Amino acid sequence: MLNSLLNKSWLKALPLLFLAVVLLFGWTPLVAADEEHDDAAPTAETAEENALPTDDLAAGKMIYEKLCISCHGIEGDGDGPAAVRFQPKPRSFKKAKYKYRTTPKGKLPTDEDLFRAITLGLPGTGMPDWADVLSEKKIRQVIKYIKSFSDEWEKQESSPHVVTVGTVVPTSPESVERGKKQFTALGCQLCHGTEGRGDGPTASALKNHRGDPVYPRNLNKNWLFRGGGKAEDIYVRVNTGLSGTPMPEFSGALDNEKSWDLANYVRSLSPEKTPERGSLIKARSIEETIPVDPDDPIWQEGEPTWFPMMGQISFEKRLFTPSVTDITVKSVFNEKEIGFLLIWDDRSKSKTSKPGAKKISFTDQVAIQFPEKLQPGGVKKPYFIMGDEKLGVNLWNWTSEDNRFFETNAYGVWNNSEVEQSGSDISGKGYYKNGQYRLVIKRSFQTSDSEKDIQFEKGIFYPVAFFAMDGTNGEKGSQRSITPWYFVFMEPEEDKSVYYYPPIVIALVFGLEFILVKILKKNHKKENV
Amino acid sequence: MKMPLVAKASACVFGFFLFLKLGLPLFTSPLPYSVLAMYMILVLISTLLYVSIFEDDYSNFYLPIVKFLRGDEGDNAVRKMSRIAVFVMIPLFMGFRTYKSVQPNFEPPFPQRVIHPAPPGSAAGFVNPYGGDEANHEKYVQEGRKVYYENCVFCHGDKLDGKGFFANALNVKPANFADPTTISMLQESFVFWRVKTGGIGLPEEATPWDSAMPRWELILSEEERWKAVMFLYDYTGWKPRTWELDAE
Numbered sequence: 001m002l003n004s005l006l007n008k009s010w011l012k013a014l015p016l017l018f019l020a021v022v023l024l025f026g027w028t029p030l031v032a033a034d035e036e037h038d039d040a041a042p043t044a045e046t047a048e049e050n051a052l053p054t055d056d057l058a059a060g061k062m063i064y065e066k067l068c069i070s071c072h073g074i075e076g077d078g079d080g081p082a083a084v085r086f087q088p089k090p091r092s093f094k095k096a097k098y099k100y101r102t103t104p105k106g107k108l109p110t111d112e113d114l115f116r117a118i119t120l121g122l123p124g125t126g127m128p129d130w131a132d133v134l135s136e137k138k139i140r141q142v143i144k145y146i147k148s149f150s151d152e153w154e155k156q157e158s159s160p161h162v163v164t165v166g167t168v169v170p171t172s173p174e175s176v177e178r179g180k181k182q183f184t185a186l187g188c189q190l191c192h193g194t195e196g197r198g199d200g201p202t203a204s205a206l207k208n209h210r211g212d213p214v215y216p217r218n219l220n221k222n223w224l225f226r227g228g229g230k231a232e233d234i235y236v237r238v239n240t241g242l243s244g245t246p247m248p249e250f251s252g253a254l255d256n257e258k259s260w261d262l263a264n265y266v267r268s269l270s271p272e273k274t275p276e277r278g279s280l281i282k283a284r285s286i287e288e289t290i291p292v293d294p295d296d297p298i299w300q301e302g303e304p305t306w307f308p309m310m311g312q313i314s315f316e317k318r319l320f321t322p323s324v325t326d327i328t329v330k331s332v333f334n335e336k337e338i339g340f341l342l343i344w345d346d347r348s349k350s351k352t353s354k355p356g357a358k359k360i361s362f363t364d365q366v367a368i369q370f371p372e373k374l375q376p377g378g379v380k381k382p383y384f385i386m387g388d389e390k391l392g393v394n395l396w397n398w399t400s401e402d403n404r405f406f407e408t409n410a411y412g413v414w415n416n417s418e419v420e421q422s423g424s425d426i427s428g429k430g431y432y433k434n435g436q437y438r439l440v441i442k443r444s445f446q447t448s449d450s451e452k453d454i455q456f457e458k459g460i461f462y463p464v465a466f467f468a469m470d471g472t473n474g475e476k477g478s479q480r481s482i483t484p485w486y487f488v489f490m491e492p493e494e495d496k497s498v499y500y501y502p503p504i505v506i507a508l509v510f511g512l513e514f515i516l517v518k519i520l521k522k523n524h525k526k527e528n529v
Numbered sequence: 530m531k532m533p534l535v536a537k538a539s540a541c542v543f544g545f546f547l548f549l550k551l552g553l554p555l556f557t558s559p560l561p562y563s564v565l566a567m568y569m570i571l572v573l574i575s576t577l578l579y580v581s582i583f584e585d586d587y588s589n590f591y592l593p594i595v596k597f598l599r600g601d602e603g604d605n606a607v608r609k610m611s612r613i614a615v616f617v618m619i620p621l622f623m624g625f626r627t628y629k630s631v632q633p634n635f636e637p638p639f640p641q642r643v644i645h646p647a648p649p650g651s652a653a654g655f656v657n658p659y660g661g662d663e664a665n666h667e668k669y670v671q672e673g674r675k676v677y678y679e680n681c682v683f684c685h686g687d688k689l690d691g692k693g694f695f696a697n698a699l700n701v702k703p704a705n706f707a708d709p710t711t712i713s714m715l716q717e718s719f720v721f722w723r724v725k726t727g728g729i730g731l732p733e734e735a736t737p738w739d740s741a742m743p744r745w746e747l748i749l750s751e752e753e754r755w756k757a758v759m760f761l762y763d764y765t766g767w768k769p770r771t772w773e774l775d776a777e
Contacts, residue, residue, distance in 0.1 A: 070678035070687070082678035126694055128687045277697065280637060310695035313683055314727070314743035320683065378638040381738040383729055388738075414747055461637040484700035485739060487637045501631050506624035513616055520599040 060145030063138055068146075071126060076149035086126040087321035089212060093149040097209055097244030100227040102162040105241035105249040108152060110162060114143045124224035124325075163239045165232045166256035171264040179265025182258055186250055191216040196269045197435025198347045204472065209244040216247070218345055218435070222270035224325065229270065234263040275326075278305035281464065281488040283331035283338060290332055290339035292429040294438035299341045304328045307466060309481035314385055315413040319479035323347060323470035327366075327483070333490045338456055339428075339442030342366055342466070349400060349432045350471030362471035364400040364432075365480075366439060369393050369465040370454040372409060381463050384485045386410040386418065386478075394454045396426045396441050400471070403430065405441065409452050413478045421452060458492040534589040538576050545572045642701070645715065646735040652722035657755055660717075666759075673760030676753045684741065689764055701728075701739045706765050713767035717758060720769065724754050 053059050065074065071090035073080040078092035091098065100117050101109035118139050121129030130139065147153045169175055183189065183196075191206065193199035196219030208214040222229030227237050239259060241249030254262065284302045291298050308326045311319035323346065330341040346364055353361045371382050372392040382391035387410050395408045395418070407424045411417040425447045430439030445456040454462065463485045469475040532540075549560060549568055560568070580590040600612055659669050677685075684703040686693040691705035704711045712720050722730075728740025745754055762769060 067687075070674060070682070080678065081675040082682055085679060085683075126682070126687070128692070130688075132690075133688055279700075308698040310698035310741075311683075313680075313695070314741055316748060379640040379736075380733065383738050384741070388729065391738075414744075459633070459635075461635075483698060484741065486700075489635065489637070491635065492633075495633060498628065498632050502624040502628040505627040506620040509620040509623045510616075513619065517598060517600075520595060524599055 056141045056144050057148060059138070060141035060143070063134065063142045064145050067130070067133070068142070072146075076146060082126065085320040087212075088125060088208070088214065089210070090126065092210075093146045095209070095244070096150040096152045099242040099244065100237075101240050101243070102164075102236055103160050103240065104163075104251065105243050107160060107243075108156045110160065111140075111143055114146075115139060118142070120228070122226040123229075125226060127226075163236055163251065165235050166259075168232075169257055169260035169264070171231065171267065175261045175264045176268045177265075178258075179261035179263070179268075182254075182262045183265055186253060186262075191246065192219055193347075193435050195434040195436075196220055196266070197345050199435030204348055206246045208246075214245050215347060218347070219266050219269045220345065221325065222267065223274040229267075229274075231260070231263040231267040234266045235259045238262055238266075275306035275328075277308055278329075279486055280461075281305045281329055281331050281486065283333045283488060283490045285491065286332050286334050288334065290334060290337050290440075290442045292339075292427065292440045292442065294341055294343075294429065294431065294440050298332065299330060299440070302330050302332065304330050304343075305486075307483045307486065309466070309468060309483055312385060312413070312478055312480050312482045315478055317477065317479050319475060319481070321473070322481040323473040323475070324468040324481040327466050327468060327481075329466070331488055333458075337442050337444050338488075338490065339440060340368060342368075342439045342441070343436065344468055345436050346432070346468075346470050347435055348470070348472040352401060352471070360474060362469070362474070362476040364437065364471050365467075365469040366398050366437070367408075367467040368396045368441060369467065370396075371463055372452060372454065374454075374460070374462070378461060381485055383412070384465055385482055386413045388412050389415075389417075392452075394452060395467075396443070398428065398430060398439055398441060400430075400432065400437075407453070421449075425449075425453060456490070458490040461487045461489050464488045533593055534580060535593050538580055538590065542569075542572055542576055545569070640736050642736050642739075643734040644710075645719075646732050648719060648722050649732060652726070653718065655718040655721040655725075657717055657721070657759070658752075659755060659759065669756050670760050670763040672753075673756035673758070673763070676749065676757040677760050680743075680745075680749065681757065689761065699741050701736070701741070703742070706761050706767075709767075712761055712765070712769070714770055716771065717762075717769040720758050720761070721754065724758060 053062065064072075069080050071080045071082045071086070072078055072093060073083070073090075076093035077095075078090045080090060083090050096108060098109040098113070098117075100122065101107070101113045103109055103113070117127070118134070119129060119131045121127050134142070188196075189200055190202050191198075191200045193203065193216075198216045198218040200216060203216050206214050206216065217225065222234075225233065225237075227233050237247075239249060239251040239254060241247050250262075282303075282305075286298060288298065293299075306326060306328050309322065309324055311322035313320060324344050326344070328343040332339050344366065350361050350364045352363055353359065369386070370393065371387075372394045375381065375391070380391075382388055382393050386395075387393035389411050392409050392411045395410060397406050397408060398404070399406075405424055405426050405428060407421040407426060408418050409421065410419075426441055426443045428439060428441040430437060447453040447455065456462065464487065465485050466483045468481045469479070470481075475481075546569060549565055553560065597608070597612065600609070604612070659665070662669070682693055683695045684693040684699070685691055685706065686696065686703070689706040691703040691708075693703060696703050706712050723742070725744075725746045727744035728742035729737050729744050731737040731740060745757075749757070
């Protein structure tokens with residue numbers, strides 16, 4: 001055994017092994033250098049932790065003044081520097097009107113309610129979740145501090161009445177059906193709209209206790225519910241209402257079962273799972289001409305792609321409080337044309353306001369953006385918000401006024417470069433119903449103006465982006481909801497050659513093997529002879 | 530017992546592979562694939578060099594392979610079977626590779642994005658006008674806080690973690706300043722350049738067309754921009770990288 005280890009051929013290998021080892025360790029530090037900074041977490045955090053006063057109120061003040069004043073203000077009256085650009089505005093701790101409570105409307109929340117709001121945040125508002133930067137202890141300290149802004153708290157009963165969720169009524173078609181009846185009977189649709197998209201007849205005139213406009217929640221997007229999107233969260237909300245807003249409490253009209261039915265119904269308005277952000281629109285191939293009616297059976301089929309939207313805040317004029325939060329897209333194509341179905345929620349159908357009107361509004365608008373031309377390699381693109389001076393974009397627009405379709409080209413936002421084309425090659429049809437727009441836009445692959453219009457072919461990835469404007473929200477021009485670039489793709493017919501080449505290669509390789517073995521055998525025979 | 534040279538050589542190569550792949554991570558961070566591949570090529574070359582230096586070693590090395598391929602009358606059933614298996618596997622594998630390569634590959638073109646590109650010449654040498662003014666440092670930081678929360682918070686987030694209110698709608702995510710790979714490893718002048726010219730001011734290798742980072746020179750004054758940068762460092766506790774540090 002030892003002998004075979006010390007066998008001379010192994011010894012000969014030693015210098016080489018040595019060389020390899022040296023090279024190996026010579027290289028490692030170079031590699032490690034890139035990953036070095038991993039462990040260097042900010043030390044300020046720990047230093048601050050040690051420096052925190054032992055008194056809870058003083059500690060709470062320190063945390064508050066580092067993390068919360070930018071929105072809630074140093075005096076706690078909800079007017080920090082960021083306040084102007086949020087809708088709804090940060091809470092005023094002085095006025096102490098809290099929305100997301102388990103206590104009756106108008107009453108102060110419990111510490112647990114505040115704890116929940118601070119740990120989980122309020123989705124859909126500027127109020128983030130703080131659990132990742134604040135420990136439970138710190139959150140308790142900051143709660144103590146924000147309560148010190150108002151003497152209302154001194155009047156709070158020691159054990160306030162809280163709404164608790166009773167025996168669960170699991171969701172079922174019957175429960176949902178009963179809940180739907182409750183919804184109408186209690187008048188939810190007056191504010192929230194027939195299908196719950198926040199488009200009820202009284203919706204546009206609602207104000208909160210500070211006189212700011214407040215919009216009934218779109219109940220079809222439970223991931224944006226501030227107090228949580230689960231049925232039990234909704235149960236609590238409808239029983240407690242939202243203090244400082246028109247959202248009433250319905251505890252008088254609801255018992256445990258009715259609360260569950262209503263909650264199950266409201267929950268059923270949103271998709272089971274929060275949609276995931278898409279990246280690619282795979283257009284579906286069809287034989288027929290593309291129907292312009294959004295309700296045509298052809299548009300019922302196929303998987304939709306979902307894109308969240310944000311306000312355009314990169315160039316003046318900016319839009320900090322967009323009304324359209326996302327858009328759903330389907331696409332089909334045939335031999336000649338490509339078409340898109342766009343679905344987006346908008347809480348009001350808008351018209352351009354008359355000159356001198358009290359509230360200025362514009363039309364609702366949507367646009368699909370393509371590059372004017374594809375760049376070689378497909379990587380380089382125009383700037384994603386309406387292009388740039390070097391590379392222009394081609395926009396397919398639709399406006400709710402007169403149901404008009406038109407094409408534009410743009411070369412940047414900052415220079416007001418958008419120009420309308422004299423003719424338009426796009427067509428389609430759209431309508432508004434119960435807080436939702438559905439719109440079909442289509443165009444033939446090729447047009448006569450290959451300078452200004454994108455030209456389509458199958459098998460190529462085209463950058464595509466979407467814009468939406470809610471005119472009642474004052475959105476117009478650069479003030480719009482936007483998405484970044486995504487892709488749209490039309491899969492070409494399968495190429496049959498895929499099935500020819502592999503067998504040919506297999507046969508060839510097999511032949512080579514055969515020849516090789518033949519030669520080896522022949523040589524062997526020669527040697528043996 | 531004398532091992533055949535082929536077995537020894539493969540044992541050597543395989544042993545090295547195991548060491549690099551499994552042994553080394555016990556001591557340091559695992560090797561990236563490209564480096565691993567480079568080492569393995571070196572080992573392979575060294576081994577082949579070694580076996581081919583001496584005539585007899587050379588034939589010792591290749592003879593078993595040749596024998597296996599040729600097949601001998603005395604071969605047992607296992608040897609025969611594995612021989613047939615090898616002869617069938619190779620063409621099938623090649624056929625499969627061919628299928629994979631001629632099969633249309635529908636992948637959208639995704640560029641490799643350089644996150645911290647070399648700034649253009651015009652971006653060098655920005656000096657913080659408030660840099661030396663320690664007495665008023667806190668005042669500038671508070672003014673920077675205002676700028677940040679009025680302008681940047683929507684994307685870069687309340688906690689400066691890049692998870693602002695709008696971040697989910699973006700493709701190239703807003704920079705996370707709490708992360709040690711952003712402002713903590715950048716020089717103040719670089720950060721200022723990024724704030725000044727934004728995404729659209731990036732060179733092409735950083736895909737300027739995809740970055741939502743606004744060109745703040747169109748909206749904020751130079752003073753406001755510097756104060757915002759000071760706030761970023763103050764809040765996160767990082768220090769800008771400096772030339773002196775680099776020289777150390």
